Amino acid sequence: MEPILKTENLWKVYRQGKVDVPALRGVSMEVMPGEFVSIMGPSGCGKSTMLHVIGGLAQATRGRVFLDGNDLTTMSDSERTLLRRHKVGFVFQKFNLLPTLDAYHNITLAQHIHGNGFDPHRFEVVAQLLGLTGRLKHKPSELSGGEQQRVALARAIVGEPKIVLADEPTGNLDTKSSEAVLNLLRSLNKDLGQTIVMITHNPEAAEYGNRVLHMRDGEVVDGESIH
Amino acid sequence: MIRHMIVQNVLHRPLRTLITVVAVAVEVTLVIIVVGLTSGLLLESAKRTEGVGADIMVQPPSASVFIAFSGAPMPIAIGDKLAHLDFVQAVAPVLTTFNTVNGLDLIFGIDPETFDSVTGGFVMHAGHELREPNDILIDDIYARAKKVQVGQTLHIVGHDFNVVGIVEHGKGARLFVLMPTLQDMMGAHDKASVFFVKNDRSEHTPAVTEEIRDLLPHYEIRPLKDFISQMTSSNLPGLGAFINVMIGIAVAIGFLVIFLSMYTTVIERTREIGVLKSLGASKAYIVQIILSETALLCLGGAVLGIALSYAMRSIFIKLFPALSILITPRWILWAALIALVGGMFGAAYPAWIASRKDPVEALAYE
Numbered sequence: 074m075e076p077i078l079k080t081e082n083l084w085k086v087y088r089q090g091k092v093d094v095p096a097l098r099g100v101s102m103e104v105m106p107g108e109f110v111s112i113m114g115p116s117g118c119g120k121s122t123m124l125h126v127i128g129g130l131a132q133a134t135r136g137r138v139f140l141d142g143n144d145l146t147t148m149s150d151s152e153r154t155l156l157r158r159h160k161v162g163f164v165f166q167k168f169n170l171l172p173t174l175d176a177y178h179n180i181t182l183a184q185h186i187h188g189n190g191f192d193p194h195r196f197e198v199v200a201q202l203l204g205l206t207g208r209l210k211h212k213p214s215e216l217s218g219g220e221q222q223r224v225a226l227a228r229a230i231v232g233e234p235k236i237v238l239a240d241e242p243t244g245n246l247d248t249k250s251s252e253a254v255l256n257l258l259r260s261l262n263k264d265l266g267q268t269i270v271m272i273t274h275n276p277e278a279a280e281y282g283n284r285v286l287h288m289r290d291g292e293v294v295d296g297e298s299i300h
Numbered sequence: 301m302i303r304h305m306i307v308q309n310v311l312h313r314p315l316r317t318l319i320t321v322v323a324v325a326v327e328v329t330l331v332i333i334v335v336g337l338t339s340g341l342l343l344e345s346a347k348r349t350e351g352v353g354a355d356i357m358v359q360p361p362s363a364s365v366f367i368a369f370s371g372a373p374m375p376i377a378i379g380d381k382l383a384h385l386d387f388v389q390a391v392a393p394v395l396t397t398f399n400t401v402n403g404l405d406l407i408f409g410i411d412p413e414t415f416d417s418v419t420g421g422f423v424m425h426a427g428h429e430l431r432e433p434n435d436i437l438i439d440d441i442y443a444r445a446k447k448v449q450v451g452q453t454l455h456i457v458g459h460d461f462n463v464v465g466i467v468e469h470g471k472g473a474r475l476f477v478l479m480p481t482l483q484d485m486m487g488a489h490d491k492a493s494v495f496f497v498k499n500d501r502s503e504h505t506p507a508v509t510e511e512i513r514d515l516l517p518h519y520e521i522r523p524l525k526d527f528i529s530q531m532t533s534s535n536l537p538g539l540g541a542f543i544n545v546m547i548g549i550a551v552a553i554g555f556l557v558i559f560l561s562m563y564t565t566v567i568e569r570t571r572e573i574g575v576l577k578s579l580g581a582s583k584a585y586i587v588q589i590i591l592s593e594t595a596l597l598c599l600g601g602a603v604l605g606i607a608l609s610y611a612m613r614s615i616f617i618k619l620f621p622a623l624s625i626l627i628t629p630r631w632i633l634w635a636a637l638i639a640l641v642g643g644m645f646g647a648a649y650p651a652w653i654a655s656r657k658d659p660v661e662a663l664a665y666e
Contacts, residue, residue: 130578130659151582158580169575169663173308178301185301186579228579 075142077235077268078104078127083136085122085291096122098291099136104236109262109269111279114288120272121240123288127270128161128238129153141235158187162229166241168221170213176224177209180231187232199227203257219250226257230267237261239271243278255281306593309565316561317597323557324601324639325608330550331635332609332627338543339631340624345406350524351470353419354392354496355505358382358512359520363494376492378516379414385511387504390417393492395482399456399475402446403622407456408473409482418498419471426450427465430478436461437476439469445622459485472496474622551642554601558594558646566590566654573654574662583655590651591644598643602636609635 085097096119104110114120125131127138129145132153138145141160145153157163162183170179180199184191200206203223213221222242229237239258243251259281261267271282279285287294310317349357360373376393383391395409408415412430416422422429425440427450436456438448443466448454454461461477483489499508505523512521566573576586609632613625 125660128578130663154577154580154582156580157578161580163578165578165663169571169578171305171572171575173312174305178304178308181301182305183579186576186581186585191301 074105076103076139077106077108077141078102078270079137079139080127081137081139083123083126083138084134085119085126085131086134095291097126097133100288100291100293101136102286102293104268104270106235106268107262107266108284109259109271109282111282111285112270112272112288113274113276113279113285115274118288119291120274120288122291124238124240124270124272128163129157159232160235162232162234162237164222164225164229164237164239164242166244168213168218168225168245170221170224170228172213175210175212176205176216176220176227179213179224180205180209180227183228183231189232192231195231195233199231202261203227217250218246219253222246222250222254223257226254226261230261230265236268236270239269241272241274243273243275251275251278302589302592306589306596309569309589309593310596313565316564317600320557320561320597321600321604324554324598324643325605327550327554327642328602328605328635328639329608329612330553331547331638332605332631333612333625334546334550335543335631335635336609336613336625336627337623338539339628340626343626344624348470348472351419352392352472352496352524353498354524355499355502356497356509356512357520357522357524358495358497358516359493359522361518361520363520374492374495376490379492379495381515382495382497382512385508385515387499387501387508388497389500390414390498392418392496392498393479394472394494394496395479395486395488395491396473396493397457397482397486401456405442405475405622406473407475407477407482408471409477409479411479415496418496422465422471422476423468425466425468427463429465430476431464432462433478433481434459434461435464435478437465437467438463439467439471439474441469441622442474445620457485547638551638554598554639554642555646558597558643559649561597562590562594562647562650563653565593566650569654570657570662570665573657574659574665577657577659578663586655587651590647590654594643594647594651595640598636598640601643602639605635605639606632 080100080102083097083100084095086093086095100123112120112123122131126133127140129140129148133146136146140156143156145156148156171182174182180196181191184196200209203226205223205227208216208220213224216224242258243254246254255278258269258271262269269282273279379391379393382388392414393411394415397407397409399405399407422437430437436454442448448463450463450466452463454463456475483491497508497512499505505525509521509523512519573586609627613627616623616625
C-alpha cells in the first residue's frame with residue numbers, strides 16, 4: 074500500500090533579518106491511509122511548521138512532500154490551494170470558526186468552497202456523528218470551546234478529505250472537552266477510516282493515535298507504535 | 301452561501317456599515333442634486349424662453365443661447381426691419397439684465413404693446429400691467445419665493461421699483477420693467493438684447509429664418525421650436541466643467557471611504573482570510589467576497605442616496621420656490637453606477653491585499 078503522506082528530507086528555513094532559521098531539518102516520514110499519527114514535541118521544535126508544509130499552507134525550502142501521490146514541492150500556490158480544498162481538512166487550536174456565521178454555515182462553507190454544492194446526506198451524517206444537531210443555529214460566541222472544536226472538526230471532515238491535520242486541537246479546551254474531542258478523532262479514524270495527523274505536546278492526547286512521532290529541533294527523532 | 305456570508309459580514313459591524321452606506325449616499329446625493337440643480341435651472345430657463353411664444357429669437361453675433369448673457373449691443377431699429385419681412389406678424393425687442401440682489405434673477409425690459417403682441421399678454425394674478433417708469437411686474441414664483449406683494453417697493457439694480465402686478469410665470473423672465481427705464485439704467489439707449497419674432501404661421505419659420513439671415517448675416521438666428529434641446533450644460537461656459545468637478549469630488553469621497561472601510565475590514569479579518577485559505581478558497585473567491593460586500597454597501601448607499609435626493613429636493617423647493625431641481629431616471633442610474641464603480645475601485649486594492657495574504661501568517665494574526 075502506498076503512503077497517503079510522505080516527506081523526504083524536508084527542510085523549511087525562515088529568514089529572520091539576515092539570519093536563516095531552520096524550522097525543519099531534513100524530516101522524512103510516512104503516514105499510511107487510515108493511520109492516526111500523533112506528532113509530539115516541545116514548543117518551537119517545528120511541529121506546526123511541519124503541519125503547514127504537509128498541508129500545503131507553506132512551501133518547503135528543500136526536500137519533497139507527497140500527499141496522495143501529489144508532490145507539493147513542485148506545485149504552484151493555486152495548485153496547492155486546490156489540493157487543500159479537495160484533500161486536506163484542518164483543525165486548529167483556536168478553532169478558527171468564522172464569527173459572523175452560525176455553526177451550520179461554518180460547516181457548509183467548507184462544502185461551498187469544495188465546489189460540489191451542499192450534500193445534505195453527508196452534512197447530516199457529520200452533524201450527528203459530532204453531536205451538533207441541536208447547536209447548528211448558534212454562532213461561535215454562543216458555543217462552548219468543546220462545541221466550537223466539534224464544529225471545526227465537522228467543517229474539516231464534511232468534504233471527505235484524504236487527511237485531517239489537527240494542530241493542538243485540545244490546546245484551548247478543558248480536560249473533559251479535550252477527552253470528548255480526542256474520542257471523536259479516534260472514532261473518526263476507527264469507524265470511518267479517516268487518516269489523521271495530530272500535533273500535540275500532551276503525551277496523554279498523543280496516545281489516542283496509533284503511532285507517535287517525536288520531534289526535536291526540527292527533526293523527527295523517533296517513532297513508536299501504540300496500537 | 302456566499303450571499304449569506306456577505307450579509308452577515310455587513311451586519312457584524314453595524315456602525316462601520318452605516319458610516320460607509322451614508323458616505324456612499326452622500327456621494328450619490330451630491331451627483332443627483334448638482335446635476336439636477338443645473339439641469340433644472342437650464343430647463344426652467346428654456347421653458348420660460350419658449351413660453352414667450354415667439355417662433356424665432358434674434359441675437360447679436362456670437363451671442364450665447366442663454367439670452368441673459370447677451371447684453372445690449374443691437375440697435376432697436378432692427379426691430380422695424382424685421383417687422384417688415386414677409387410672414388412676420390410681430391416683433392418684440394427686449395433688453396435684458398440680471399438682478400443679483402437676494403439671488404440671481406433675469407429682468408426683461410419690455411415694450412408692453414409689442415411684447416403682448418408676441419406673447420399673447422400676461423395672465424395677471426394681481427394688480428395691473430406696466431404703466432409708469434418705475435413700475436415692475438413680478439411672476440408668481442418670484443412673489444412666493446421672496447414673499448413680495450403688489451404695492452411693495454423693490455430695490456433692484458440700484459433703482460426703486462413699485463410692484464404693480466403679479467403675473468403667471470413662464471414669459472421669459474421673472475421680473476419685467478419698461479424698456480426705456482432699463483435702457484436709462486444701463487446706459488443703453490435705443491438698444492435691445494434680443495428680438496422675439498412671431499410669424500403669421502409657424503410653418504413659415506424656416507422661410508423667415510432665411511430672410512433674417514440674409515438681412516442680418518452673422519447674427520444668431522434661433523428658431524425656438526428646438527430651444528429646450530439646445531439648453532445643455534455644454535452650451536454654458538464652465539458649467540460642464542463644474543458638473544464634472546463636482547462628480548469627481550463625489551467619486552473621490554466614495555472611493556476613499558470604501559477604500560478605508562474595506563482596508564480596515566481586511567486587516568480585521570486577516571485570520572478569517574487565513575481560515576478561508578486553509579479551506580481551499582482561491583484568490584478569486586476572496587476577491588469576490590470583498591467586492592460583493594462592497595457592491596452591497598454601494599447598493600445600500602445608492603438607495604439611501606436616491607431617497608435623500610428626493611427629500612433634499614422637497615426641502616429645497618419648499619425653502620426656495622424659485623429653484624428647479626430636475627431628477628431624471630437617467631441620472632439616478634448614472635449616480636448609482638458612479639458610486640458602484642468608484643466603490644469597486646476603492647475596494648480593489650484591499651481585495652488584492654486580502655487575496656495575497658500568506659495563509660500561515662494570516663492564521664497566526666491576533
